[in-house]
Amino acid sequence: MVKFLKKQGWGILNSVGFGGAVQLYLKSALKEYGWFRSFHSKQSVDAAGNPLPWYTYSFIFFLEPRIKPNFEVFEYGSGNSTRWYGARVKHIAAVEHDAQWIEIIKPKLPANSIVYSRPQGPSYVEAVKNEGKKYNIIVVDGRNRVKCTAFAAEYLTEDGVLILDNSERDWYQPAKDLMTNKGYKSIDFRGMLPIVGHESCSTVFYRDGNCLGI
Structure with a gap:
């Protein structure tokens, strides 16, 4: 019955x-x-409510086991990805143009994380040089992504990789071309991502001997 x-x-x-x-x-x-939880909460989280980068799921699953605790990371844009990296790497720095958003995210960040407040423009694009170091991973997921890619590429370590999020957007093609012309290979990770139902793409640019072992 x-x-x-x-x-x-x-x-x-x-x-x-x-x-x-x-x-x-x-x-x-x-x-x-955890997609349904992220959809209803409007936050990039997993099924347990833990923070996730707002990348495609395919890229999150690829990236997570390759992250090492000695990595130094820089992000254009901040949020749950900053929290996620902060729980896994030595140090993460981010730049954010929205001062109100910084006040929301800052109390949630671990001690090894810092977010620089910069208005849109040259000081935002060049924020990657603030700490006078190079980074294993640079994430371009904020404003002025083409300009940020061009500037930030010079601040990658020899084994460093650059992540360009939402790379399916036509207006980011110059950033992809720039990295290719610098001798970087790339892998596109297409698919769904937290919060929303549409497809997106996260692209990682790398060279031989890179820190992710690609």
Whole structure:
């Protein structure tokens, strides 16, 4: 009887086009990833509520096991990704143009993290030089991404990699071309990401002997 009712129920859901949506919510990779939690909370988090970078899931799964505790990281843009890196690396610095957002995110950051407040413009683009060091990973996920890519590439360590998020956008093509012309190879990670339902792309640029072992 229970099996019959279950079959009838799924039949009704499928007939009105809701069967797939219900199945995804009850048991699916998206549920395991925490996508539904991120959608409802409007925060980039996993199923347990832990912070995640707002990258494609495919790239998060690729990147996480390759992160090492001695890495130095710089981000254009800050948020849950800053928290995520901070829990895994030696030091992370970020630059953010939105002062109000800094006040929200700053109390949540671990002690090895710092966010620089800079208005949009040259001081934002050049913030990567603030600490006088080079970085294993530089993430371009904020404002002026083409200019930031061009400037930041000079602050990568010999084994450093650069991550360009939302790289499917046509207006970021010059940034991709620039890295290619500098001799970097690239891998695109397409797919869904937390919070939203559309597809995006996260691209990692690397050279031989890079810190991620690609």
